[in-house]
Each structure stands twice: as structure tokens, then as C-alpha cells.
Amino acid sequence: MDLHSGLPYWIIRNSLLDYFHPLEEDFSTDVAVIGSGITGALMAHELCRAGIECCVIDKRSIATGSSAASTALLQYEIDVPLCRMAAMIGEKNAVTAYRACLQSITDIKKVLEETGVSAGYEQLPSLFYASSPADNKLLKQEYEIREKHKLPVSLLKKKEVREQYYVEVSGNALVNEASAQMDAYKAATGLLAHNMKENGLNVFTHTDIKEYKETPDGCIMTTDKGHKIRCGYIIVAAGFEAGQFLPQEIMELTSTYALISHPVAPEHLWPTHCLIWETADPYLYIRTTDGNRIIIGGEDEKFSAPQRRDSLLRKKTCILEKKFRKLLPDIPFKTEMAWCGTFSTTKDGLPFIGNWPGKERLFFDLGYGGNGITFSMIGAQIICNQLQGIKDERSRVFGYERIGKYW
Numbered sequence: 001m002d003l004h005s006g007l008p009y010w011i012i013r014n015s016l017l018d019y020f021h022p023l024e025e026d027f028s029t030d031v032a033v034i035g036s037g038i039t040g041a042l043m044a045h046e047l048c049r050a051g052i053e054c055c056v057i058d059k060r061s062i063a064t065g066s067s068a069a070s071t072a073l074l075q076y077e078i079d080v081p082l083c084r085m086a087a088m089i090g091e092k093n094a095v096t097a098y099r100a101c102l103q104s105i106t107d108i109k110k111v112l113e114e115t116g117v118s119a120g121y122e123q124l125p126s127l128f129y130a131s132s133p134a135d136n137k138l139l140k141q142e143y144e145i146r147e148k149h150k151l152p153v154s155l156l157k158k159k160e161v162r163e164q165y166y167v168e169v170s171g172n173a174l175v176n177e178a179s180a181q182m183d184a185y186k187a188a189t190g191l192l193a194h195n196m197k198e199n200g201l202n203v204f205t206h207t208d209i210k211e212y213k214e215t216p217d218g219c220i221m222t223t224d225k226g227h228k229i230r231c232g233y234i235i236v237a238a239g240f241e242a243g244q245f246l247p248q249e250i251m252e253l254t255s256t257y258a259l260i261s262h263p264v265a266p267e268h269l270w271p272t273h274c275l276i277w278e279t280a281d282p283y284l285y286i287r288t289t290d291g292n293r294i295i296i297g298g299e300d301e302k303f304s305a306p307q308r309r310d311s312l313l314r315k316k317t318c319i320l321e322k323k324f325r326k327l328l329p330d331i332p333f334k335t336e337m338a339w340c341g342t343f344s345t346t347k348d349g350l351p352f353i354g355n356w357p358g359k360e361r362l363f364f365d366l367g368y369g370g371n372g373i374t375f376s377m378i379g380a381q382i383i384c385n386q387l388q389g390i391k392d393e394r395s396r397v398f399g400y401e402r403i404g405k406y407w
Contacts, residue, residue: 007337008069009260009295010185017062017189023204023227029055031387032221032231034209034245035238036060037067039367039376041188043237045111046384048199056192056201057221057229059208063188066239069341071258071297072373073275073287074180075126076102076151079370080349081279083141088348093397095149097350100394102151104374105180107381112182117190119183120290125272126179129161130171131280138279139172152176166270168327171279179275181287184373212245219361235383237365237376239344250352250403251344251368253303256282257316259338261294268331269294276327284323285370294333296320303342313340344368351375353382353398363387 031047033040036058047054058065076098078085085094105123112121130136139155146153154175156164161173195201208224212234221229236242269288270276276286282300289295299316303309317338324333345368346352352366353375363383367375378394385392 008185008339008341009289009293009337010070010183011064011068012337014183014186014189016064019062019203019205021204022206023057023223023225023229026228026230027055027202027204028230029053029202030231031055031233031235032057032219032229033235033237034058035065035236036062036188036192036203036205037065037237037239038063038070038184038188038373039239039365039379040237041191042111042376042380043235043365043383044201045115045191045195046380047387048195048201050384050388052384052387054201056203057207057209058203058205061205062192062203063185065241066341066343066372067184067188069258069339070184070373071285071287071295072182072184073277073285073370074105074108074182074374075275075371076105076176076178076374077126077128077371078349079345081138081142082151083138083145085349086145089350089397089402091145096394096397098146098149098151100378100397101371101374102178104377105178108182108373108377109180111191111377112187115191115194117187117194119187119190121180121182122290123178123180125175125177125274127161127165127167127173127175127274127276129167129169129173129276129278131278131283133171135279136171139174143174146174152178164271165274166328166330167276168329175274181275182373214359214361233361233363233387235363235365237379239366239368242364242366245362246364247356248403251346251366253342254345255301255303255309255340255342256297257299257313257320257338257340258295258297259317259320259335260289262334262336263292264294264331264333266292270328270331284320284327286324286327293336294324294331296324298323309340309342313338316340343372348402350402351379351398352400353379354386354395354400357400
């Protein structure tokens with residue numbers, strides 16, 4: 001499927017990685033990871049670090065699926081607010097999910113530091129504002145439950161938001177100092193290159209898996225060229241394209257739109273360069289880059305077809321520009337490039353991680369939702385632990401027991 005269109009900034013910024021290595025013969029390994037985006041790259045890194053033999057397989061060039069179009073905001077806040085999630089899955093489970101995301105931001109930083117991968121990681125505050133005065137009640141409830149569980153958060157009045165961040169909001173806002181941003185494409189390509197060099201990781205691009213079957217002692221996959229891959233376990237880290245392996249649909253496809261500005265003089269940017277997003281659904285989200293550009297995203301639509309998604313790009317660009325100028329009227333913003341992409345969401349805002357029930361050798365690392373990258377780090381750790389027989393408290397929150405309730 002066509003995962004994005006337009007001109008994703010990250011491929012222009014970094015240049016497309018020139019790596020072509022299709023599988024041309026039968027191959028055997030302990031673990032096969034399907035997908036070379038940021039999820040597959042983090043998964044392969046955790047396996048290599050644990051000394052587990054693995055390979056990565058992708059039908060495209062490395063990280064040219066959804067990761068190339070990601071705006072890569074790293075937040076412990078999930079698309080479903082904690083106060084609402086607590087009502088859906090229980091307060092204990094919801095808090096576990098939020099704390100896991102908080103830890104994930106630090107863990108991603110450690111991985112990049114340990115491997116020497118320069119992926120534009122920058123720790124920044126996050127500003128979550130009420131899209132309307134009516135949403136002030138939601139923010140108050142959200143503030144209280146986060147305070148109760150000692151999650152980083154402050155509540156600011158509308159006037160304080162304007163004075164401290166120069167943002168023209170119509171309600172109050174929550175702020176935390178524990179967020180970050182990065183370049184997902186550079187992180188994925190860098191991590192894979194590191195493990196190819198240091199750990200002998202095999203990465204097979206332009207290799208499409210057409211079928212698979214479980215055997216008593218492992219799995220056998222067949223490629224589009226008829227080659228066999230024999231492995232002990234399969235980990236599907238291919239986002240919503242994991243559908244061919246899933247026994248049933250567990251996500252909804254969504255198209256999101258993003259654009260990036262010309263470079264802006266530093267003195268024109270808002271204080272702290274905090275990440276900005278809102279309570280509306282779908283929500284607007286804003287970040288900067290290390291080159292003083294501004295990325296705006298949002299205007300999500302339920303996915304129908306690539307052609308319809310792409311036809312809306314010009315219209316959505318105009319809407320996003322107008323929303324930005326209303327929010328930050330003093331910043332001279334001019335769009336340099338725009339793109340749209342497809343991602344998956346779940347009803348409770350959480351990913352699906354681990355074995356599908358009854359399939360002990362088939363794992364899924366599906367970081368569905370707006371927090372895809374933080375979920376990817378969590379999934380890599382949980383699955384790596386499971387393969388080593390290590391119990392992970394987080395697995396019960398992100399498993400498949402939820403399916404019967406919402407799907």
C-alpha cells in the first residue's frame with residue numbers, strides 16, 4: 001500500500017538511504033523481524049543487544065514506510081487522556097501505560113546515545129491546550145489524576161499560556177517538561193546500520209513475504225521470489241500492513257497531514273520551542289526542528305484510499321496554515337513542503353504487543369496511535385523479554401485480552 005505522498009521532510013533532510021539487498025536464496029535465523037521502520041529497528045536493536053540472532057525483512061527500501069512521514073513527537077501522554085482511559089481499562093492499567101510511555105522517552109535517548117546514532121533527539125516541554133473553554137473541565141480532571149499518580153504535569157490558566165508561550169489559546173493548558181522530539185527516519189536507518197556493522201545483522205530489503213506457516217519447531221516464510229526463510233519466531237513490526245498476518249482487524253486506518261515551514265529566525269519562535277497539541281479530535285500538533293523550521297500536523301481523516309487522501313493535501317495544507325496563524329499570529333510562517341501519511345489507531349489509544357492468542361511463535365509489535373515511537377520502544381523491550389522468558393508487567397496492559405471489549 002502507498003503509505004504516504006507529497007514530500008516528507010525527513011527524506012529530503014537526510015537523503016534516501018542507498019541500500020538494496022533483496023533475499024536471493026533460502027535463509028535461516030532464530031528470529032525474523034518484518035518491517036524496517038523505527039519499530040523494526042528498535043526491535044532488532046533489543047534482540048541484538050540480548051544476543052538473539054535475528055534478521056530484518058522489508059518489501060521497501062529501509063524506513064520508507066510510515067516512519068519517513070512521521071512527525072516524531074515523543075510524549076508520555078497518549079491520544080486517549082488518562083482520566084478517560086482509566087474508565088475504559090481501569091485506573092491501574094491506564095497509569096501503567098502512561099508510566100511506560102514516560103520511561104520510554106528516556107529509554108529511546110539511551111539507545112541513541114549508546115549506539116552513537118545522531119537522530120535530532122531533543123528533550124522539550126509539551127503544551128496540551130484546551131481547544132475550547134468547555135474543555136477546561138477535561139484538563140482539570142486530567143491534571144488531578146496525573147497529580148494523584150505523580151506524573152509530571154502543571155496546569156496553566158489561559159493568560160499564563162499567552163504570557164509564557166505566546167500561544168493564543170481559548171482555554172487552559174497542561175504542561176510537562178518530560179517530552180522530546182526526534183527524526184524517526186534517521187533513527188531507524190542509523191540503528192539498523194549500527195547493528196549491521198557491530199552485530200552482523202542481516203537486513204533484506206525489497207523482499208515481500210507472501211505466506212507463512214508455523215511448524216512444530218518454528219516458522220517458514222515464503223518470499224515473492226519463492227525463497228524460504230526458516231526461523232524460530234516471527235515478529236511483525238509492519239504497522240497497519242501487518243494485516244496479512246492478523247487473524248482479524250484490530251485497528252482503524254487514519255490519514256494525517258503535515259507541512260513544514262521555511263526556516264524561521266530564532267527570535268520569532270515561541271519560548272522553549274515546546275511541543276504543542278490540543279484536546280480536539282482530531283487534534284492539531286506543532287513542533288520545531290533543529291534548523292528552526294516549524295512542522296504542523298493534523299486534519300486527520302478516516303482512510304479510504306490513497307487517491308482520496310492525496311487529493312485533499314492542498315486543502316488540508318491551507319486549513320493547517322490558517323489554524324497555526326490563529327494560534328501563533330506573530331510568527332511569519334510559509335510552507336516549504338507538505339505531505340500526508342497513513343497510520344493506525346485503536347479505540348483505547350493503546351498498541352498491541354506480544355503473541356496473538358494461540359500463535360506462540362508469532363509476535364506483533366504494533367505501535368498503533370499517535371504515540372507510535374514510544375510504543376515501539378515499549379514493544380521491543382516486552383517482546384525481547386518474552387523471548388528470554390522474562391516476565392514483563394507491561395505485557396498485560398498491551399495484550400489482546402482487550403479485543404473482546406472494543407472490537
